[in-house]
Amino acid sequence: xxxxxxxxxxLDALREGLLAFTRYADRAGLRAAVPTCPEWNVRQLxxxxxxxxxxxxxxxxxxxxDTGALEREGRxxxxxxxxxxxxxxxxxxxxxxxxxxxxAPVFLKDAPAPRAFWARRQCHETTIHAVDALxxxxxxxxxxxxxxxxxxxxxxxxxxxxxxxxxxxxSTLRSDDPVTFAVRxxxxxRGWLVRVTSEPAVTSVHARDDAALDGADVQVTGxxxxxxxxxxxxxxxxxxxxxxxxxxxxxxxxxxxxxxx
Numbered sequence: 001x002x003x004x005x006x007x008x009x010x011l012d013a014l015r016e017g018l019l020a021f022t023r024y025a026d027r028a029g030l031r032a033a034v035p036t037c038p039e040w041n042v043r044q045l046x047x048x049x050x051x052x053x054x055x056x057x058x059x060x061x062x063x064x065x066d067t068g069a070l071e072r073e074g075r076x077x078x079x080x081x082x083x084x085x086x087x088x089x090x091x092x093x094x095x096x097x098x099x100x101x102x103x104a105p106v107f108l109k110d111a112p113a114p115r116a117f118w119a120r121r122q123c124h125e126t127t128i129h130a131v132d133a134l135x136x137x138x139x140x141x142x143x144x145x146x147x148x149x150x151x152x153x154x155x156x157x158x159x160x161x162x163x164x165x166x167x168x169x170x171s172t173l174r175s176d177d178p179v180t181f182a183v184r185x186x187x188x189x190r191g192w193l194v195r196v197t198s199e200p201a202v203t204s205v206h207a208r209d210d211a212a213l214d215g216a217d218v219q220v221t222g223x224x225x226x227x228x229x230x231x232x233x234x235x236x237x238x239x240x241x242x243x244x245x246x247x248x249x250x251x252x253x254x255x256x257x258x259x260x261x
Contacts, residue, residue: 002112002163003120005156010119011095013153014126018088020148021049021130022081028136030080036135036234045136046084047074049129053087056122057094059104060115088126095119108164124157131234141236144225151187154228158183159205161231162192165259166201173201173257179249182216183231184208185224196252218249233257 030043037045051070058065077083095118098104104114111117127149134142162183166173173196181194191208193216194201206212213219220227229235233254 002110003116003156003159005120005152007095007116007119009152010116010123010156011092014088014092014119014123016148017123017126017130018085021046021126021133022085024130024133024137025081025084028133032136034132034136035139036132036141040132042133042136043075043080045129045132046080047071047077049126050074050080050084050087052125053084053091053122056118057087057091060094060098060102060118091122095122107168108160109167110163120156120160123153124160127153127157128232128234131229131232135234141234142229143236144223144229147225147229149225149228151185151224154224155185155188155190157228158185158192158224158231159190161257161259162194162203163205166194166257167203169200170260171200171257172260173253174198175252175256179218179252180216181218181220181249181253182213183227184213184219184221185227186222187224220250231257232259 025042025046028042030041032042034040034042034045040048048071051067051074054070055065055067074080074083095115098115100113100115102115104118106114106117112120131142131147134147138146165171175196176198178195178197181196182191183194184191185208189208191206191210191213193204193206193213222230226235
């Protein structure tokens with residue numbers, strides 16, 4: 001299954017992420033730099049997230065949206081944080097009202113049905129960018145214990161990244177010298193094996209203690225939230241557990257595991 005969480009779980013986490021986002025954006029100030037997204041300040045981060053919420057709501061309701069115009073609207077809003085809240089409310093309403101059979105596009109590998117897909121995608125979109133707002137308020141990428149994120153959401157977000165984003169043709173995680181990553185969170189019962197070559201990554205899901213993971217070049221282990229942040233490149237921790245090629249392998253990950261639409 002692409003996700004073991006229900007739409008209601010993702011909506012709850014989206015709301016928690018929005019509360020954190022607005023809290024830390026206010027605390028940092030709109031001009032503050034975002035260490036985890038160096039090309040943006042907080043105003044630009046808020047505009048991006050508010051645009052994405054409105055774009056996703058439009059897809060669910062069958063309305064076309066001009067993403068460029070929406071982002072400009074966010075960047076020029078008198079109160080960008082309130083504008084962000086309004087878009088999140090619109091998105092939550094669209095997800096709540098959408099029928100199970102809603103026809104909306106999806107764009108990841110191993111995607112659930114559209115309503116579940118968009119609840120999950122916007123949950124993690126909002127959570128990760130709320131971490132960016134937290135980083136802006138701290139002036140540095142946060143550690144796991146500085147966030148509000150729980151293990152269930154973290155494990156789900158790891159799965160979405162490894163099984164949904166990285167195997168896409170747009171993925172930039174490539175290597176001429178093949179390398180394998182075993183991702184084994186301390187919580188939950190699942191692990192993932194990611195094979196990186198010059199082609200799109202191939203991810204397989206295993207029991208966490210499956211011997212198939214033992215021979216990976218890089219063993220990536222730790223508490224679920226810490227791994228969520230690390231694998232999404234939102235953490236100061238940038239190394240795997242001791243072992244062959246760990247430092248080089250994680251350097252490759254942090255350089256090339258970048259998310260694009």
